[in-house]
């Protein structure tokens with residue numbers, strides 16, 4: 072999907088202050104790329120959810136933000152959250168609305184998936200989790216606008 | 217100090233020189249930006265501050281702990297060094313620039329040491345010792361400046377926490393919290409406490425939580441909001457959430473967040489209108505109590 076990577080930003084996810092930085096940087100980068108307000112809000116909200124999962128469930132890690140564009144010349148942002156935590160036992164269940172092993176609302180993972188265009192989870196028990204999401208700018212055909 | 221210093225003569229040479237030439241060096245220092253810029257009222261103040269630093273350095277030299285930032289001598293001037301570095305920071309200097317200004321203080325004593333009597337060996341050792349002492353002073357200043365910064369940041373964080381969560385009484389028995397900034401766990405705890413106190417204090421039956429200033433509503437923020445609403449209800453006040461901006465509303469729907477039975481309104485004004493309507497309905501419904 073993503074050819075031609077242009078810029079990569081890597082940020083730590085180790086504490087609450089890092090979560091704030093992640094939200095702010097993602098918002099700035101989305102603005103710079105010309106994302107509309109609704110799209111910015113969706114991407115920042117997904118980033119907030121996923122970074123918090125990295126911190127709370129994954130024991131901390133990092134996020135990289137890549138400006139990407141595809142063959143049709145669409146611009147987008149890919150966010151990749153990595154941790155070396157316990158991994159997710161059952162991804163299908165974790166992706167169910169309301170499923171939480173930590174007394175949360177259980178909407179973070181499933182909700183984030185609905186907020187973006189591309190979503191993938193790569194996890195191995197005891198080794199960690201990588202969640203990668205992409206939102207294309209001004210893409211109206213399906214999914215979020 | 218009656219202890220015999222471990223490095224023997226070099227330490228006592230430096231300590232003696234710093235004391236003998238105290239007046240002279242302090243006068244020279246008083247004209248350097250580090251002292252000049254801080255003690256703006258009178259020059260005497262700057263000279264006095266210089267004397268204090270020299271006495272402290274002499275004591276550190278005597279104690280033989282020239283490479284120890286925890287040497288007791290430094291403790292006497294920490295506050296003063298903090299004041300100096302803070303004032304230089306306010307003038308727009310970076311920590312690196314302040315460090316260079318402290319380094320520049322070394323020149324005057326070094327020259328006096330050069331001219332001091334004694335054999336060459338002793339003078340070289342005294343010079344080395346002075347360099348080491350100055351290097352330690354520089355670290356002490358940097359450390360004090362960083363500590364000062366940390367305290368400022370922490371103070372501001374606390375102030376923000378308090379400042380960003382005022383509860384205002386809008387009407388008889390009606391309070392409102394205009395929330396500003398991210399509602400993380402620490403913030404929402406403060407919000408909840410302040411709100412519950414205000415409900416008791418004003419005997420409120422309604423509370424408006426306005427989230428116009430909240431940049432992101434994710435599942436944790438939603439959870440905090442709902443907990444706050446539930447707690448307010450236990451205290452006898454119904455909550456209305458206002459100021460959910462269109463982009464946030466769309467995002468919340470897609471994320472699957474539902475504020476449940478909580479009444480929401482687009483703006484604070486709408487929420488106020490609703491609250492007043494409800495109050496007048498209640499007044500009609502229930503027999504007047506007064």
Ligand SMILES: Nc1ncnc2c1ncn2[C@@H]1O[C@H](COP(=O)(O)OP(=O)(O)OP(=O)(O)O)[C@@H](O)[C@H]1O
Nearest residue numbers: 124128129165171172175176177178179180200435
């Ligand atoms: N990075 C991760 N490492 C390990 N487990 C994870 C990770 N991310 C998610 N999970 C698991 O998936 C579950 C669902 O995640 P989701 O974000 O949907 O809910 P939650 O974090 O528990 O609550 P919230 O609604 O507050 O986000 C989590 O409870 C956790 O068990």
Ligand SMILES: [Mg+2]
Nearest residue numbers: 120124179180
């Ligand atoms: Mg989550």
